[in-house]
Amino acid sequence: MSGRRGMSVRDLSPIIWRKSSRSNANGGQCVEVGRTGADSLVRVRDSKDPGPTLVFAWTEWDAFLDGVRRGRLDEPVGRL
Template identity: 55%
Template sequence: MDLSQAVWKKSSRSGDSGGNCVEVAGNLPGVIAVRDSKDPGGPALLFTPGEWNAFLGGVRDGEFDL
């Protein structure tokens, strides 16, 4: 998939010190792209909007809390 038009966003809680951050692009038709902010030219994971919403719901519900 061509991600050249992706508008990448990083969490405002990430700060500017590098760290372990992901960026998300939600402006592409039919896909949500996720990449490592330290490797913007590297691979991206692609999710359908339904998959992404299910993931976000799990985060909100604490399914991934350790």
Template identity: 50%
Template sequence: MRALDLNAATWRKSSYSNQDGGQCLEVADGSAPVVPVRDSKNLRGPVLTFAADGWSSFVSAVRNGELNA
């Protein structure tokens, strides 16, 4: 697997992120076939990557309330 260069990535904060600075998730678009995700409070920290189809299924489940406890 080759390394993913995210130096020029444009990150966007999740609409589900807390406005008070907590629970902040950022996603970078344009890196298909994966979706890079990071914690916006730790910009130099680790980046997780998810398969695009898996990420899409996860986002759909969140939007549909399927993951609410």
């Protein structure tokens, strides 16, 4: 979003975080996904360390979820 004189304006809308249904109360793998109502970005973070956040366009996130649902990510990746 641009403000006056072309300066960038940060979206200060609150992010609503949702914990993965696969997360548990035992301190295991806890992933949270968050969105605001003001943009089309999806944020992903570790609920145990909520500082760093990955940001994706909604279309990228939707494609990722579609791949998960179709089992396209079930195959092991080749060794590096």
